Amino acid sequence: MSIVHERPAAPARTRHRGPSQPSARPAPGRRGQDRAGLWPYLLIAPTVLGMLYLLAYPLARAVLMSLQDFRLRQLISGHARFVGLRNYRTLLTDERFWQVVRRTFVFMAVNVVLIMVLATLVALLVERLGPRWRLAVLSSLVLAWAMPVIAATTVFQWLFHSEFGIVNWSLTQLGFTSFDRYPWFAHGPAAFTILVLLIVWQSVPFAAITVYSALTTVPAELYESARLDGASAARIFRAITFPMIRPIFMLVFSLEVIWTFKAFVQIWVMTNGGPGDATTILPVYAVQTALSSQRYDLGSAASMVTVLLMAAVLVFYFRQMHRQEGETP
Known part of the structure; x- marks a missing residue:
């Protein structure tokens, strides 16, 4: 007569999701938060664009004119010759x-x-x-x-x-x-x-x-x-x-x-x-x-x-x- 020893059943393994693993599905309201984060930039955009137009453009234009042969004739015709640092x-x-x-x-x-x-x-x-x-x-x-x-x-x-x-x-x-x-x-x-x-x-x-x-x-x-x-x-x-x-x-x-x-x-x-x-x-x-x-x-x-x-x-x-x-x- 043989005695058969049965092995106890192994406990079921449970998967624990670590905190570093990102969720497969995006959190609800994520898109709304992204849009809300853009609002400050959209609100100051007109001011920034206005400052660039009033400050940056005249400065760039003056730099360009200082590198050209720009006199009264060129002011009227709009065609100026580039002369570098002359x-x-x-x-x-x-x-x-x-x-x-x-x-x-x-x-x-x-x-x-x-x-x-x-x-x-x-x-x-x-x-x-x-x-x-x-x-x-x-x-x-x-x-x-x-x-x-x-x-x-x-x-x-x-x-x-x-x-x-x-x-x-x-x-x-x-x-x-x-x-x-x-x-x-x-x-x-x-x-x-x-x-x-x-x-x-x-x-x-x-x-x-x-x-x-x-x-x-x-x-x-x-x-x-x-x-x-x-x-x-x-x-x-x-x-x-x-x-x-x-x-x-x-x-x-x-x-x-x-x-x-x-x-x-x-x-x-x-x-x-x-x-x-x-x-x-x-x-x-x-x-x-x-x-x-x-x-x-x-x-x-x-x-x-x-x-x-x-x-x-x-x-x-x-x-x-x-x-x-x-x-x-």
Whole structure:
């Protein structure tokens, strides 16, 4: 008699789907989520396209014109011959162009330094005023900032008019008889100074309000601790205030460099770059070159050089600032 041993039945194997295995069927509502994710891009698409049309297309067109022989005839016919970098060589070998470049950097440096110093002082003053005086000063700054550029330039022309200007009348009344009917805009240094005053007056309100808004973010406890330690006002500004507002200060500085570097309307309306070339900077030089001799190609090349120089100044400034931040413990 044989004994047969039966093997127990093996338990059924169950398949466990790991978490890394994707589902065979797409999750419900996946297409709706994808469409919802596209909505932000569709909403900003008109703005992006408009900016490309208003900014990128003119820039590309100016670059193309600077590489062509583009004069009045080509403007009418629409057919221009490609000449490569010939316009840039003509421009860079012109002594008058380099004189304008030097004058542009002097003009920019004087304006930006005065704007940032005065704006910082005004912002510090506003921070220490009471609520009523603070409101009055900020309202005055906003009104000055909102004044149109052409209107402000016309007012300054009236102020310094040789016969009817209040500046000449006031100086004459104070005993400076040499300023009786003094032609301010006929002398290069005088016209240059008036333009600096105009641009500084127009730019300080924005810079002061922006710097003041940054000052309001500095914790008051830091000031109190510094005063308890016996720190002076200058020491507090160097060690606490300026490091805290440095990002906003850098932003305002870069904006003022751009706006001052491309100042055109004030100079063109007030002096047309004269007398002589005393107030001619690169944007004015570009327009003069394009309109006086119908050399639109050279004018475009001067505009491109202006953009490159302005970008180089900003890149150098930002590199210096980031290097200082890296060295700060």
